[in-house]
Amino acid sequence: MTNINPPAETAGAAPDTPAGTTGVSPAPRRPGSGGWRSLVPRWSPKLGIGLGLVGAIALFGILGPLLTGDPDTIRNISMTPPGGEFWLGTTQTGQDVLALLAHSTRGSLQIGLLVGVLATLLSAVFGVIGGYAGGAVDEGFSLFSNVMLVIPGLPLVIVIAGFVPAEQRGWWTIAVVLAITGWAASARVLRAQTLSLRNRDYVAAAKVAGEKPWRIVSVEILPNLLPLMASQFVFAVILAILSEAGLSFLGLGASGSDTLGTMLYYAQNGFALQREAWWWFGPPGLIIALFGCGLSLINFSIDEIINPKLRTVPAASRRTRGGGSARGRRTRTAAARSVTGREDSGRDAVLTVENLNVVYRGEKPTHAVKDVSLTLGRGEILGLAGESGCGKTTLAYAINRLHRPPAEVTSGSVVFHDRDGSDLDLLALGKEELRAFRWSKLSMVFQGAMNALNPVVSIRAQLEDVLTTHRPGMSAQARRERCAEVLRLVGVDPRRLDSFPHELSGGMRQRVMIAMALLLDPQVMIMDEPTTALDVVVQRGILREILRFRDELGFAVVFITHDLPLLLELSDRIAVMRDGEVVEYATADEIHHDPKHPYTRRLLDSFPSLTGERGAFIRTGESSARERTGTGTGTETIVKEAGSR
Numbered sequence: 001m002t003n004i005n006p007p008a009e010t011a012g013a014a015p016d017t018p019a020g021t022t023g024v025s026p027a028p029r030r031p032g033s034g035g036w037r038s039l040v041p042r043w044s045p046k047l048g049i050g051l052g053l054v055g056a057i058a059l060f061g062i063l064g065p066l067l068t069g070d071p072d073t074i075r076n077i078s079m080t081p082p083g084g085e086f087w088l089g090t091t092q093t094g095q096d097v098l099a100l101l102a103h104s105t106r107g108s109l110q111i112g113l114l115v116g117v118l119a120t121l122l123s124a125v126f127g128v129i130g131g132y133a134g135g136a137v138d139e140g141f142s143l144f145s146n147v148m149l150v151i152p153g154l155p156l157v158i159v160i161a162g163f164v165p166a167e168q169r170g171w172w173t174i175a176v177v178l179a180i181t182g183w184a185a186s187a188r189v190l191r192a193q194t195l196s197l198r199n200r201d202y203v204a205a206a207k208v209a210g211e212k213p214w215r216i217v218s219v220e221i222l223p224n225l226l227p228l229m230a231s232q233f234v235f236a237v238i239l240a241i242l243s244e245a246g247l248s249f250l251g252l253g254a255s256g257s258d259t260l261g262t263m264l265y266y267a268q269n270g271f272a273l274q275r276e277a278w279w280w281f282g283p284p285g286l287i288i289a290l291f292g293c294g295l296s297l298i299n300f301s302i303d304e305i306i307n308p309k310l311r312t313v314p315a316a317s318r319r320t321r322g323g324g325s326a327r328g329r330r331t332r333t334a335a336a337r338s339v340t341g342r343e344d345s346g347r348d349a350v351l352t353v354e355n356l357n358v359v360y361r362g363e364k365p366t367h368a369v370k371d372v373s374l375t376l377g378r379g380e381i382l383g384l385a386g387e388s389g390c391g392k393t394t395l396a397y398a399i400n401r402l403h404r405p406p407a408e409v410t411s412g413s414v415v416f417h418d419r420d421g422s423d424l425d426l427l428a429l430g431k432e433e434l435r436a437f438r439w440s441k442l443s444m445v446f447q448g449a450m451n452a453l454n455p456v457v458s459i460r461a462q463l464e465d466v467l468t469t470h471r472p473g474m475s476a477q478a479r480r481e482r483c484a485e486v487l488r489l490v491g492v493d494p495r496r497l498d499s500f501p502h503e504l505s506g507g508m509r510q511r512v513m514i515a516m517a518l519l520l521d522p523q524v525m526i527m528d529e530p531t532t533a534l535d536v537v538v539q540r541g542i543l544r545e546i547l548r549f550r551d552e553l554g555f556a557v558v559f560i561t562h563d564l565p566l567l568l569e570l571s572d573r574i575a576v577m578r579d580g581e582v583v584e585y586a587t588a589d590e591i592h593h594d595p596k597h598p599y600t601r602r603l604l605d606s607f608p609s610l611t612g613e614r615g616a617f618i619r620t621g622e623s624s625a626r627e628r629t630g631t632g633t634g635t636e637t638i639v640k641e642a643g644s645r
């Protein structure tokens with residue numbers, strides 16, 4: 001019945017693939033061709049000055065002590081200004097200020113770095129892990145962070161530093177004290193950010209794809225937090241150096257170690273300011289200020305490394321990233337060959353849902369899915385229609401066991417009938433079985449799937465991630481080939497593998513999501529309003545593709561939308577939902593010509609048909625044929641499509 005074989009120009013590729021590109025697919029490139037170079041931020045004066053300042057100070061701190069001799073040597077020359085033998089003069093006890101400065105810089109850098117690393121680690125553990133884990137872990141971590149937050153930092157540092165005997169107050173003791181009192185605020189910020197990220201579509205997609213929690217945190221969440229963590233690190237370093245200077249100034253700093261703080265303390269005690277000995281207190285103050293300034297300037301560029309949107313794409317790469325469709329010359333793929341398809345299996349059931357009930361628990365429980373029973377045939381497209389809030393998404397999530405509390409499946413069954421003849425009771429699967437099942441047998445294209453791609457990870461890495469998780473034995477070469485193959489299948493040039501999501505149009509992103517859902521050759525694909533955010537022309541192209549894949553690859557589709565007329569064109573059977581119940585379940589033709597339930601009729605009436613019969617466009621390929629033969633204006637097609645909505 002379906003006759004979907006439009007020419008490349010009319011298959012919906014045009015709006016989301018740049019014109020002029022051919023279906024030629026180059027050999028897949030290695031991830032992020034240009035490799036680490038793509039991570040190098042664009043050179044800017046800010047970065048140059050920042051690196052120069054921090055590099056020079058770090059070098060001075062590392063090499064200076066080796067070249068300047070012992071800073072504690074006391075000479076009988078009193079305070080002398082810079083010049084001659086002592087480039088930065090001497091203190092009142094004749095100590096070489098340059099040697100003091102070099103050793104003090106090293107001491108302060110050590111403290112700054114140690115505090116930066118410790119505070120960042122602590123805030124990441126308490127903020128990110130707590131935020132992602134949720135529940136009791138989050139509550140415990142939050143409570144602890146809040147307690148640390150309300151304890152006034154500086155007085156605590158003074159008490160702790162005062163409590164530790166002077167002889168044991170080495171630089172590392174001060175660093176640990178500063179780190180312990182300085183991480184909580186950052187942890188709160190990271191937690192809030194993690195809570196927001198954990199609900200993003202690409203994190204949900206990673207969960208469905210079977211990624212383990214540690215991997216989701218490290219691959220999906222942490223990269224998005226890096227700019228924040230980098231700036232937290234920088235400020236922790238600066239704050240530590242300043243706090244240490246303050247503590248030393250109060251006489252509570254590191255004993256037996258030279259730091260910029262102790263240097264200022266001795267300058268103060270030696271009345272350097274009153275005696276106008278600027279060379280004694282000026283250089284340490286200047287180094288603190290310049291180091292802070294340098295780190296802040298570098299921080300600007302860290303954003304650019306992490307956020308691909310801020311990166312400049314080299315001109316050459318811009319040219320090759322013109323991308324385009326690989327349509328028109330498509331041959332049957334390995335994936336297609338490996339699937340027996342519905343020709344062999346007929347319309348045997350692949351999924352059976354029986355009397356499924358889902359309730360959102362709470363003060364006022366919502367019975368979102370009521371006694372729903374559906375059967376999905378192998379290779380069938382089952383439409384799930386109904387107005388917003390009728391329970392379509394809840395049903396789809398419950399089928400895939402993606403529902404989270406307060407949602408609870410109170411009764412019913414969901415059985416998957418595998419190609420190999422075995423039956424899987426999805427509601428009874430254990431965690432690991434579920435992880436293995438999802439995506440390889442049943443994949444999902446999410447509502448708002450365009451936003452389901454991680455913005456800071458390349459398309460290649462996101463596709464390969466699914467293969468790495470589910471096919472750990474697959475060689476890197478095979479992974480690359482499979483990723484290129486599925487992209488080609490959905491009409492996206494494999495050269496786009498090295499692109500980031502923001503470099504693709506909405507339609508292309510949607511196709512990439514579909515490619516991702518196709519990666520493991522699933523038997524069922526649940527599509528939750530996959531084309532709602534797209535314009536009608538791109539939407540048509542993608543819908544045709546779905547029909548074509550179904551025919552070529554033989555998987556079944558549960559297509560969820562509130563757009564009943566669209567389902568009439570696309571689906572074999574349609575279930576109409578209202579208030580959690582399936583009120584009508586029949587073939588698309590029956591729903592179209594003889595709707596039984598008044599609600600179905602109302603739904604149909606709410607989509608007026610301005611021109612002709614709905615359903616002709618996609619199912620008969622009528623307009624495609626017209627465009628192929630050169631008749632019709634094209635405008636006509638669009639008017640008809642738009643009118644029929």
Ligand SMILES: Nc1ncnc2c1ncn2[C@@H]1O[C@H](COP(=O)(O)OP(=O)(O)OP(=O)(O)O)[C@@H](O)[C@H]1O
Pocket residue numbers: 360366368386387388389390391392393394395406562
């Ligand atoms: N987390 C939640 N807690 C409580 N009730 C919820 C929750 N999520 C959804 N619901 C309720 O469950 C019912 C079904 O919601 P669901 O999102 O499944 O509808 P839908 O048909 O998919 O809507 P849409 O098309 O707008 O996505 C609605 O009444 C909704 O208010």
